[in-house]
Amino acid sequence: MTILAEGTPSVVTQMFGSGLIGVREGLEAGIVVMVLIAFAAKSDRRDALKWIWAGVAAALTMTIGTFLIIQFGTSTISSLTAELIAGIASLVAVVIVTSMLLWMRKASAHISGDLKSGLSSALEIGGIAVFGLAFLAVGREGFETALLMVGYAESVSGGLWPLMGLLLGILIAALLTALLYYGAISINFSKFFTYTGLFLVIVAAGILSYGVHALQVYGWLPGHGAVAYDISATYDASSWYGVILSGIFNFSPNPSWLQVIGWILYVAIVTPLFLLRGRTPSRKEVADGATV
Numbered sequence: 001m002t003i004l005a006e007g008t009p010s011v012v013t014q015m016f017g018s019g020l021i022g023v024r025e026g027l028e029a030g031i032v033v034m035v036l037i038a039f040a041a042k043s044d045r046r047d048a049l050k051w052i053w054a055g056v057a058a059a060l061t062m063t064i065g066t067f068l069i070i071q072f073g074t075s076t077i078s079s080l081t082a083e084l085i086a087g088i089a090s091l092v093a094v095v096i097v098t099s100m101l102l103w104m105r106k107a108s109a110h111i112s113g114d115l116k117s118g119l120s121s122a123l124e125i126g127g128i129a130v131f132g133l134a135f136l137a138v139g140r141e142g143f144e145t146a147l148l149m150v151g152y153a154e155s156v157s158g159g160l161w162p163l164m165g166l167l168l169g170i171l172i173a174a175l176l177t178a179l180l181y182y183g184a185i186s187i188n189f190s191k192f193f194t195y196t197g198l199f200l201v202i203v204a205a206g207i208l209s210y211g212v213h214a215l216q217v218y219g220w221l222p223g224h225g226a227v228a229y230d231i232s233a234t235y236d237a238s239s240w241y242g243v244i245l246s247g248i249f250n251f252s253p254n255p256s257w258l259q260v261i262g263w264i265l266y267v268a269i270v271t272p273l274f275l276l277r278g279r280t281p282s283r284k285e286v287a288d289g290a291t292v
Helices: 011-042 046-072 079-107 111-125 127-156 161-181 189-218 240-249 257-276 283-291
Strands: none
Touching: 011 046, 011 111, 011 127, 011 161, 011 189, 011 240, 046 127, 046 161, 079 111, 079 127, 079 189, 079 257, 111 127, 127 161, 127 189, 189 240, 189 257
């Protein structure tokens, strides 16, 4: 895939941005797994745990496989066609990730009850049903993560490094989930998912800007040469702030007007929708969803 004109961000920054995504999405999936395991244990159905873990493993495999297939499946095509695929993939990722963020914001208050009800029914059917429930519950988060990571990896042109950061973030999330399960730590989930959700909104806005740029280069969108501003003479892409801005938020020192308008509109529309979507879960609901 193409390398951004302002330079490729450092390995550390590439991994840091994807690592934050991994922690956020991994902890979200981890809470789902924690609810399923706790409910199976309290129902005296520990025999179902192997099916739950099998579904989780399959979902994780699907996440990594989806990322690798999309990210490296275009390695033999021309650079111009790669720009087209990168642009389309970025825009699709933004649409799906945005819808998932808004859905999770609204569903977080009752997701624990939904999972318990679904697992109760699956336990009556058998192991395959439990496997399917775990796979779909975790796979939903995994598919969102894979699409988000495709857009992020495209924007930082980091090859496998963003994937390494993602896996490290998922491992950290798994550790945090285990500590939560055994009561070693506590987290204010309402604040955590609000702040990290806002972080993902900004990341998605950067991916949207990158997708617009790629489609402008290909010729599907107009205004490629219409530069909104150009601070490249004073902006040091290799500096600490340049590495962070480019590597995590896909900042460009010389974006087109269409990129800037797209970024502003996305943040201006999605941020209030995210903040106003649903109500904040009560203490009882948060505890029910995190520690059952």
